[in-house]
Amino acid sequence: MSEKFRLNKGGLINRNKKISFKFNGKKYFGYEGDTLASALIANGVHLVGRSFKYHRPRGFFGAGVDEPYAIVQMNRNNEVDPNVRATEQELFEGLEAKSVNCWPNVDFDIGAINNFLGKFFPAGFYYKTFMWPKSFWYKVYEPIIRKAAGFGAASIKHDKEKYEHKYEYCDLLITGSGPSGLASAYAAAKNGAKIILAEDKSRFGGSLLTSEVTIGNQSGQEWAEKIISELKSMSNVVIKNRSQVFGYYDHNMLVMSERISDHLPKSEKYIPKQRLWYIRAKEVIISSGSIERPLVFGNNDTPGVMLSSAAKEYLKIYGVIVGKKPLVFTNNDSGYETAIEFKKNGIDPIVLDTRKDPNSEIIKEAKDLNINIKTSYVVVTAKGYKKVNSADIAKISDDKKNISNIENIKCDCICVSGFWTPTIHLASQSGNKTKFNEEIDAFIPSQSKQKETTLGSANGTFTLEETLKTSFDKGNELSKQITNKENKVSVPTVVEKKSSNHDKFWCVPLPKGKNYKRFLDFQNDVAVSDIQLALREGYRSIEHVKRYTTLGMATDQGRTSNLNGLQLVSDIENKVVPQVGHTTFRPPYSPVTIGAIVGREIGKHSKPTRKSPMHFWHEKNNAVFVDAGVWLRPRYYKQGNENLFEASKREAKNVRQNVGVCDVTTLGKIDIKGPDAAELLNRVYTNAWLKLPVGKARYGVMLREDGIVMDDGTTTRISENHYHMTTTTAQAANVLSHLEYYLQLVWPELNVNVVSSTEQWAGAAIAGPKSRDVLQKLFPDLDVSNEGLPFMGYMEGNLFGVNAKIFRISFSGELAYEVNVESDNGNFMWEKIIEIGNEFNIQPYGTEALSTLRIEMGHVAGSELDGRTIPYDNSLEGLVSKKKDFIGKRSLSKTAYIAPDRQKIVGVVPLDKKTSIPEGSYIVKDAKAKLPNPKLGHVSASCWSVEYDNPFSLAIIKDGKNMIGQKLFALSPLKNKTIPVEIVSSHYVDPKGERVRS
Amino acid sequence: MLHIKCPHCGLRSQNEFSYGGDAAVKRPELNKEVSDQDWDNFVYLRKSPAGKHLELWQHISGCRQWIKVERDTLTHEIFKTLKASEEA
Numbered sequence A: 001m002s003e004k005f006r007l008n009k010g011g012l013i014n015r016n017k018k019i020s021f022k023f024n025g026k027k028y029f030g031y032e033g034d035t036l037a038s039a040l041i042a043n044g045v046h047l048v049g050r051s052f053k054y055h056r057p058r059g060f061f062g063a064g065v066d067e068p069y070a071i072v073q074m075n076r077n078n079e080v081d082p083n084v085r086a087t088e089q090e091l092f093e094g095l096e097a098k099s100v101n102c103w104p105n106v107d108f109d110i111g112a113i114n115n116f117l118g119k120f121f122p123a124g125f126y127y128k129t130f131m132w133p134k135s136f137w138y139k140v141y142e143p144i145i146r147k148a149a150g151f152g153a154a155s156i157k158h159d160k161e162k163y164e165h166k167y168e169y170c171d172l173l174i175t176g177s178g179p180s181g182l183a184s185a186y187a188a189a190k191n192g193a194k195i196i197l198a199e200d201k202s203r204f205g206g207s208l209l210t211s212e213v214t215i216g217n218q219s220g221q222e223w224a225e226k227i228i229s230e231l232k233s234m235s236n237v238v239i240k241n242r243s244q245v246f247g248y249y250d251h252n253m254l255v256m257s258e259r260i261s262d263h264l265p266k267s268e269k270y271i272p273k274q275r276l277w278y279i280r281a282k283e284v285i286i287s288s289g290s291i292e293r294p295l296v297f298g299n300n301d302t303p304g305v306m307l308s309s310a311a312k313e314y315l316k317i318y319g320v321i322v323g324k325k326p327l328v329f330t331n332n333d334s335g336y337e338t339a340i341e342f343k344k345n346g347i348d349p350i351v352l353d354t355r356k357d358p359n360s361e362i363i364k365e366a367k368d369l370n371i372n373i374k375t376s377y378v379v380v381t382a383k384g385y386k387k388v389n390s391a392d393i394a395k396i397s398d399d400k401k402n403i404s405n406i407e408n409i410k411c412d413c414i415c416v417s418g419f420w421t422p423t424i425h426l427a428s429q430s431g432n433k434t435k436f437n438e439e440i441d442a443f444i445p446s447q448s449k450q451k452e453t454t455l456g457s458a459n460g461t462f463t464l465e466e467t468l469k470t471s472f473d474k475g476n477e478l479s480k481q482i483t484n485k486e487n488k489v490s491v492p493t494v495v496e497k498k499s500s501n502h503d504k505f506w507c508v509p510l511p512k513g514k515n516y517k518r519f520l521d522f523q524n525d526v527a528v529s530d531i532q533l534a535l536r537e538g539y540r541s542i543e544h545v546k547r548y549t550t551l552g553m554a555t556d557q558g559r560t561s562n563l564n565g566l567q568l569v570s571d572i573e574n575k576v577v578p579q580v581g582h583t584t585f586r587p588p589y590s591p592v593t594i595g596a597i598v599g600r601e602i603g604k605h606s607k608p609t610r611k612s613p614m615h616f617w618h619e620k621n622n623a624v625f626v627d628a629g630v631w632l633r634p635r636y637y638k639q640g641n642e643n644l645f646e647a648s649k650r651e652a653k654n655v656r657q658n659v660g661v662c663d664v665t666t667l668g669k670i671d672i673k674g675p676d677a678a679e680l681l682n683r684v685y686t687n688a689w690l691k692l693p694v695g696k697a698r699y700g701v702m703l704r705e706d707g708i709v710m711d712d713g714t715t716t717r718i719s720e721n722h723y724h725m726t727t728t729t730a731q732a733a734n735v736l737s738h739l740e741y742y743l744q745l746v747w748p749e750l751n752v753n754v755v756s757s758t759e760q761w762a763g764a765a766i767a768g769p770k771s772r773d774v775l776q777k778l779f780p781d782l783d784v785s786n787e788g789l790p791f792m793g794y795m796e797g798n799l800f801g802v803n804a805k806i807f808r809i810s811f812s813g814e815l816a817y818e819v820n821v822e823s824d825n826g827n828f829m830w831e832k833i834i835e836i837g838n839e840f841n842i843q844p845y846g847t848e849a850l851s852t853l854r855i856e857m858g859h860v861a862g863s864e865l866d867g868r869t870i871p872y873d874n875s876l877e878g879l880v881s882k883k884k885d886f887i888g889k890r891s892l893s894k895t896a897y898i899a900p901d902r903q904k905i906v907g908v909v910p911l912d913k914k915t916s917i918p919e920g921s922y923i924v925k926d927a928k929a930k931l932p933n934p935k936l937g938h939v940s941a942s943c944w945s946v947e948y949d950n951p952f953s954l955a956i957i958k959d960g961k962n963m964i965g966q967k968l969f970a971l972s973p974l975k976n977k978t979i980p981v982e983i984v985s986s987h988y989v990d991p992k993g994e995r996v997r998s
Numbered sequence B: 001m002l003h004i005k006c007p008h009c010g011l012r013s014q015n016e017f018s019y020g021g022d023a024a025v026k027r028p029e030l031n032k033e034v035s036d037q038d039w040d041n042f043v044y045l046r047k048s049p050a051g052k053h054l055e056l057w058q059h060i061s062g063c064r065q066w067i068k069v070e071r072d073t074l075t076h077e078i079f080k081t082l083k084a085s086e087e088a
Helices: A036-042 A110-116 A136-148 A179-190 A220-232 A308-318 A334-344 A361-368 A425-429 A464-483 A528-536 A542-549 A562-573 A594-598 A615-620 A644-657 A677-684 A732-746 A771-778 A823-840 A847-857 A889-893 B036-043
Strands: A014-023 A026-032 A071-076 A079-085 A095-099 A163-175 A195-198 A237-240 A243-249 A253-259 A274-286 A290-292 A305-307 A326-330 A350-353 A372-375 A377-383 A390-396 A403-410 A413-417 A420-422 A433-437 A442-447 A452-454 A519-521 A623-628 A631-637 A660-663 A668-673 A697-703 A709-719 A722-727 A753-756 A761-767 A794-799 A802-807 A816-822 A904-910 A922-924 A937-945 A950-957 A967-972 A977-984 B003-006 B010-013 B018-022 B052-058 B066-072 B078-083
Touching: A014 A036, A026 A036, A036 A308, A163 A179, A163 A464, A163 A594, A179 A195, A179 A220, A179 A274, A179 A464, A195 A243, A195 A274, A220 A237, A243 A274, A243 A425, A274 A425, A274 A464, A274 A594, A290 A308, A305 A308, A308 A326, A308 A334, A308 A413, A326 A334, A326 A377, A334 A350, A334 A361, A334 A413, A350 A377, A361 A372, A377 A403, A377 A413, A420 A442, A425 A452, A442 A452, A519 A528, A519 A562, A528 A542, A528 A562, A542 A562, A615 A623, A615 A631, A615 A823, A631 A644, A631 A847, A644 A660, A644 A847, A660 A823, A660 A847, A668 A677, A668 A732, A677 A697, A677 A722, A677 A732, A697 A889, A709 A732, A709 A794, A709 A802, A722 A732, A732 A753, A732 B052, A732 B066, A761 A771, A761 A823, A771 A816, A771 A823, A794 A823, A802 A823, A816 A823, A847 A937, A847 A950, A889 B036, B003 B078
Parallel strands: A014 A095, A163 A195, A163 A274, A195 A237, A274 A452, A305 A413, A326 A350, A326 A413, A350 A372
Antiparallel strands: A014 A026, A071 A079, A071 A095, A243 A253, A253 A274, A290 A420, A377 A390, A390 A403, A433 A442, A623 A631, A660 A761, A668 A722, A668 A753, A697 A709, A709 A722, A761 A816, A794 A802, A802 A816, A904 A950, A904 A977, A922 A937, A922 A967, A937 A950, A967 A977, B003 B010, B018 B052, B052 B066, B066 B078
């Protein structure tokens, strides 16, 4: 297969390495060092996609990040990657890509009918066309728009690739390795500053790779290579290619996405696909260069119309000619550079210059090469559907208002140059107040808010000499302030051709009777007529025009369209561009994959997984786990073919009848020490703590200042000034912060220290009528009788050589103990309990049985302490001291909290004793009342009572205290259930609490 | 992401801290009569200034100390940071 548009020599590609790839199923060849775009153009492929709205054929417009529409869907190593710019995707062996936005294929796209139905797609068409009839939106319009819109389809599979995050600090971050980036980096590096130099392309050097200049006694490209290799050898410099700094955030934090493996057929083992860098820089040098501006004329989106700088880049870097009969349409000298490159490679271009009588060194060189130059000439419209085949050109009057002498000339590409737009996105993101520079018709950075400096063409400096001089100076100056060292390098002499002034002309008028579409925003299909319409309809603010027309939106972020759009608005409004202002530039400058943003925090790694020391025992014994905050807890232990319901019932029943053991390691634990520890507890908990004797535990409830219950748990007095607090699993971290807040800020006079000891202790709850028998055998030397270790008692013991803390506390409502040992001994303790408990029919029980046991006992937990309830609501008012003050007490006297019909916890039993009540159901008086049915409250927790063998739920309902005995209804609109129920006491089992004291 | 100078640990990124609200709020003393209005102001009412604001942060993934940060809510400029015990 021949590459008809590849030159025999030239470019920076590796001609020794041929690479095969597929585009839209067809096989082609390119070379190592190509992009997908350069390889396709070399093969004469110009049609790559269809446009967003009208589905017009689209080709290549740029050669890098400036590309608005050559977006493809990649298939790499069996992974789909949408929204990839063909101009940025480097070629690798076996690459497969396809067009997006077309169906059934790019050559014959049914959506192109939109082009002829254009009147249905005016500016703001989203808000107009699809409004009627209303019912059509979900069924017809939305599915069609969804199918037609967007830039490719994301994969619905799990991404196998790895992505990483990296945090880095540096003295100077330099974004872009063109002349300004290299010069400032070099000067700063010599002063010993720690530097990160980022280049978004694979090759360093920026414009030096394509411009004909001499620096010192070397070509621009050679000079760039020399500087890069020297920088690479310096230990204080990090140089990254394929790395786009896309966001400038507060306090000089910038984020960069490094594409590590996208240019390879697949990622190497242990090497990520992409890496996201969070860089905190003392100073930032923005050397992001500039992007050529398009000229606006009829059908200027036809494949074959492209930026003249892109055509030059394809020639000089890839040895590829974009056409054999090129037309160069320019309003400045840059177009001539491209024309000269064509000419040097044996191709005759025609230059159309909008200026009347331009004169400069470059123009003279073009003339000397006998290039056909037509001045005061414009392209009126491109002709050809899937590729340019000719152009209507015309003479333009001096006032640029009238065109005449329209003629058609053959051409196969049109290279446009409308002068240059500095890339100010990062500067603008940093908060820089940009200003409009009349001389270059563009915005440049002006007043910095953060520590950033913009240099080179990004700052509107278009001569190399000036760029190098200011960049060496700035690099030296900024680094010197940081390192206090100066090792000044001399600025090399520069030879470059002088340019003449550009023409402010940017948009070709329509000939009489013609209605060519003249595009401003190529990516979003916004034409001149759309902006005109928006303004006719009364949109004035540029931000509104942007949103109404979609100008400058999406992944392109107005790189090529922004200024022309502003020009048009200011022309129509008769204002100058700075009055119109530009829209806000937002990160990311260029698309970033979701994978890179997520990094490693995916799946199991999205949060830490905490496992108790007994985890592997649970695993071995068929535990089915459940996430409890960040912990994995056994939900139940499966025996045979049991399901959740059967297993949890068996486990809970065994606790009521014999004895069970539950892993309670996950409970939050806080160690509290100090002479004022009792005073702290007394202020934090609602009940009294000053008289708790050593060796005793107490249940406590703590509130927020607004009176809402924050957490509950038991705290034990280990010794005079030492307490052991437990919290719920979920609230552990919040409670610690809460205590620290009061100790550090509110009551610093209290002499108390608090520290989390959750991970220091492994815990097992032994519960059931036979639990004392088990405990006695575990600690044969201790008196664990009801007198020796009464309810809420505490003692320390020796468990077969291991120190243990024994608490007689109960969540299940049975006689129960919790034994804590140091975490390392957790599994030893657990196995001993199982071994010794065997003769008492001990069984491990999981969180499901635990819930059942506590629900039928009416013990509240997270589903009742849900951040909306006060102690009274949970029937915990008995624990609220009337004598002393504590956090949140003052709130409890609020009118709503003392209302006589205040909500309160109750028990709920279905009348048929069979139907389980879904959690979250409403409790209502009349199941058939008109909607919205006034609800009395909601069901907070449900279980199957093992004591009575029927369903039982807890609910928090209005006037709960007077509702006992009432027949009401539980409604679950979600499950479509209406269940007649009876309200009973929340203490369904053992209401007097005799078992725990037995 | 903000860069906050913890008075105990030095400059650290925002993701090590947790925000704690207005530092100027004073909790009414324990065991003192507090009017409904004063209590409501303490519990619920917060100023939301556009500009300088003294606020609390906890260096939760660091020294766990609560600190005071004087920050401009419009520009994110941090003027100074103080220990819990220090007055602005």
